[in-house]
Amino acid sequence: SSRGTSHVSSSQSQLSPWGTGSISSMGRILRDSSAPAFSNDHRDDHHERVVGDGTGADVSGRDNFDDVNPGAQWVLYSDDGKSYDSRDSGKSMNGEMQIPTAMLCEEPIAVAAAVNDGGNSNSVGEEPCCLCFGVKMYVKTSRCVVIIILLVIIAAVVVVGWKFVFPKVFAPTGSLEGQEGMPYIGENITATDQPSLQPTSMPSLEPTWQPTLARSLEPSAQPTFGPTLQPTLQPTFIPTSQPTLQPTPAPTSEPTSIPSMEPTLEPTSQPTSIPTSQPTTIERARTIRITKVVTSITDSEALTEPKSPQSQALHWVLYEDPMHLDPKRDKRDNILKYKPNAFVKHLPDDDNIFIIGPGEGEVHTNSTESLISRYVLMVMYYSLSGEKWSRNNGYKSGESECNWFGVSCNKRHVITDLNLSNNNLKGNLPNELSALSALRVLTLRQNEIRGTIPSSYGSLAALTYLTLQLNPRLTGTLPSSLAQLKHLESLYLNGNDLTGSLPHELLSMKKLRHLILDDNRFTGSLPATLNICPNMEQLVLTNNLLTGSLPSTFGNFVNLRELKLNDNYFSGSLLLPRTQSSSFKQLESLHLTQNELTGPLPEEISYLSSLEKFMLGDNQFSGAIPQSILKLQQVEELHLQNNNISGPLPEALYLLRNLESLRLESNIISGTISPSIGELSSLIQLRLGNNTLRGSVPSELGHLTKLRDLDLRWNDITGVIPHEVCDVRLNRFQADCGGLVPEVECYCCHICCVGWSCQPR
Numbered sequence: 001s002s003r004g005t006s007h008v009s010s011s012q013s014q015l016s017p018w019g020t021g022s023i024s025s026m027g028r029i030l031r032d033s034s035a036p037a038f039s040n041d042h043r044d045d046h047h048e049r050v051v052g053d054g055t056g057a058d059v060s061g062r063d064n065f066d067d068v069n070p071g072a073q074w075v076l077y078s079d080d081g082k083s084y085d086s087r088d089s090g091k092s093m094n095g096e097m098q099i100p101t102a103m104l105c106e107e108p109i110a111v112a113a114a115v116n117d118g119g120n121s122n123s124v125g126e127e128p129c130c131l132c133f134g135v136k137m138y139v140k141t142s143r144c145v146v147i148i149i150l151l152v153i154i155a156a157v158v159v160v161g162w163k164f165v166f167p168k169v170f171a172p173t174g175s176l177e178g179q180e181g182m183p184y185i186g187e188n189i190t191a192t193d194q195p196s197l198q199p200t201s202m203p204s205l206e207p208t209w210q211p212t213l214a215r216s217l218e219p220s221a222q223p224t225f226g227p228t229l230q231p232t233l234q235p236t237f238i239p240t241s242q243p244t245l246q247p248t249p250a251p252t253s254e255p256t257s258i259p260s261m262e263p264t265l266e267p268t269s270q271p272t273s274i275p276t277s278q279p280t281t282i283e284r285a286r287t288i289r290i291t292k293v294v295t296s297i298t299d300s301e302a303l304t305e306p307k308s309p310q311s312q313a314l315h316w317v318l319y320e321d322p323m324h325l326d327p328k329r330d331k332r333d334n335i336l337k338y339k340p341n342a343f344v345k346h347l348p349d350d351d352n353i354f355i356i357g358p359g360e361g362e363v364h365t366n367s368t369e370s371l372i373s374r375y376v377l378m379v380m381y382y383s384l385s386g387e388k389w390s391r392n393n394g395y396k397s398g399e400s401e402c403n404w405f406g407v408s409c410n411k412r413h414v415i416t417d418l419n420l421s422n423n424n425l426k427g428n429l430p431n432e433l434s435a436l437s438a439l440r441v442l443t444l445r446q447n448e449i450r451g452t453i454p455s456s457y458g459s460l461a462a463l464t465y466l467t468l469q470l471n472p473r474l475t476g477t478l479p480s481s482l483a484q485l486k487h488l489e490s491l492y493l494n495g496n497d498l499t500g501s502l503p504h505e506l507l508s509m510k511k512l513r514h515l516i517l518d519d520n521r522f523t524g525s526l527p528a529t530l531n532i533c534p535n536m537e538q539l540v541l542t543n544n545l546l547t548g549s550l551p552s553t554f555g556n557f558v559n560l561r562e563l564k565l566n567d568n569y570f571s572g573s574l575l576l577p578r579t580q581s582s583s584f585k586q587l588e589s590l591h592l593t594q595n596e597l598t599g600p601l602p603e604e605i606s607y608l609s610s611l612e613k614f615m616l617g618d619n620q621f622s623g624a625i626p627q628s629i630l631k632l633q634q635v636e637e638l639h640l641q642n643n644n645i646s647g648p649l650p651e652a653l654y655l656l657r658n659l660e661s662l663r664l665e666s667n668i669i670s671g672t673i674s675p676s677i678g679e680l681s682s683l684i685q686l687r688l689g690n691n692t693l694r695g696s697v698p699s700e701l702g703h704l705t706k707l708r709d710l711d712l713r714w715n716d717i718t719g720v721i722p723h724e725v726c727d728v729r730l731n732r733f734q735a736d737c738g739g740l741v742p743e744v745e746c747y748c749c750h751i752c753c754v755g756w757s758c759q760p761r
Helices: 140-170 281-295 300-304 309-320 331-338 367-383 431-435 455-459 480-484 528-532 603-607 627-631 651-655 675-679 699-703 723-727
Strands: 005-008 073-078 083-085 097-100 111-117 344-346 353-355 407-409 415-419 426-428 441-443 448-450 465-467 490-492 499-501 514-516 521-524 538-540 545-549 562-564 569-573 589-591 596-600 613-615 620-623 637-639 644-648 661-663 668-670 685-687 709-711 732-735 751-754 757-760
Touching: 281 300, 281 309, 281 367, 300 309, 309 367, 367 431, 431 455, 455 480, 603 627, 627 651, 651 675, 675 699, 699 723
Parallel strands: 415 441, 426 448, 441 465, 465 490, 490 514, 499 521, 514 538, 521 545, 538 562, 545 569, 562 589, 569 596, 589 613, 596 620, 613 637, 620 644, 637 661, 644 668, 661 685, 685 709, 709 732, 732 751
Antiparallel strands: 005 097, 073 083, 073 111, 344 353, 407 415, 751 757
């Protein structure tokens, strides 16, 4: 052979090296003559012999061993007296046997090979070969087995050495004071360049350059330069410079300089300098609770719009409000935010808390109600341009909402009054104000509020006073839902741009006392049920577009003090109660000026005994002034101008001692001015112009020392104005004193007229 080995091959089964097993058929013995061990210099000194084949036959010198007994065993002999017997190996011969001859040695050794057949040794031939330190028998089928065994042995040695030898060699010696097994502080210990495969029993004093592959049982005394691949079982005593890749099961005792990638299970005592990308589990739960409360009063669609006042208010409550209220938090925790030194005692009512300490006697509601109040106020703030208000003290701060500008609370710390009048409010009214369930007073007058009045305000069950007047851009109709305000006593909506008809339900509210709707554009007629409001004291519908006649039961308001229906389009006659028991007993002011009322003045005006202002000018009343006017002894202003009143001035008129203003101009009044007019000592204004009065001016007018405005023009009065009249300190005196030949000679008149032309003097 040219491969440097001697072979004994088998065609049926193979011999394992050094074995004693049977041989099914013996092959030829080959050798490699090209190997150095088989040089010609040594060829004659080395022989191969095979002795015995197990049958007693002599096989010496044979090249073929196919007929050798399968049970034969082999022995190698050398010239130096050494022998190599297969029986010594303890292994059977069941494969191809190789005798390496390519191994070098200093002294070639003659070798004989034999086959022992039942104890008979027979020489079979001689061939030169060389063996080195030992003979290596390589069998094809055992090659993998030998390699695997060697690898297992090597691995075992490495593991044992790593576990038992290396820790002892590299483990630190000494101990910290009071801690056995720990190295001394200051001992020269450096960080390892590679992480350990297993956790150390005690923490290292210096950080490793690389994190350990497995977490240690105890935290390290110093932080690592990089995060560990796995969290430690216990928190570190000193924060790491970088967050861990995985969260630790327990929080660290000190906060890290950089927030963790995942939220912590428990909130930190102090806020982090940089916000986390995700809220903590507890914060997420708080967000859900607050959002649930908010969505109960706000449409979810409004909350999804990033720029809406509702979403901005929700964001402020969740993340910016220093109060950090939580609906689930114990009520005691929230009250202590307002009075940190208070002693708190729960009342039987779970919604109340009684403060025994500082501020004794005050009661505070739960956090949910405070949360709603702050959210609603912030919605209003963002809806009505709060940053531009004249005063917005307290808003967006950590103070109690009861200390915010315009806000008043009761002893339970619940908002009851909201007054932001004349404060430069601009924008639409938010629906959320209806969530202030304890609100009694809402005053937003004299601003620049636009849009409509939300119908949701009808749910303010405790509301008694609502004033939105003098917001000229406030439009739309008057919500009929306001009639649901069972406790509403005052409704002021004057000076706006409201339209539509007046809800009949609104004019039938039993507790309503003040209904002020003037200077709008309401249309339609007054309902016949208007008299159902038994407590109505003030009804003002001036300067609208109302039409129709006055209700027949119009005068059945026993508590009505002021009725103003002027500057509308009411028609028909003035119907007053026909009996004193059903009259306007408390009526002090009746304004029907500038309508289309007709007919004579009713005699029933005598029942208006409390009347102080009687305004019927600019209508189409006719007939004479009734003598029953004498009963109006409290009247101060009597205006009947621009009507069709005729006849002389009744003597009863001169008996109204409290009369301050008498306007009868532009009628058809005839007769003369009686000297009894001097009895009207309180008179300040007297206008009798544009009538058919005749005669001279009585000097008794000079007794009216309070008179400041006198109009006698466009009449048939003649003569000279008495000096007693000119002695009165009049501010305005008009008469027919113009032209070349004046009808009246007046040296103290301010304006002189001739015909329809008047000129100041």
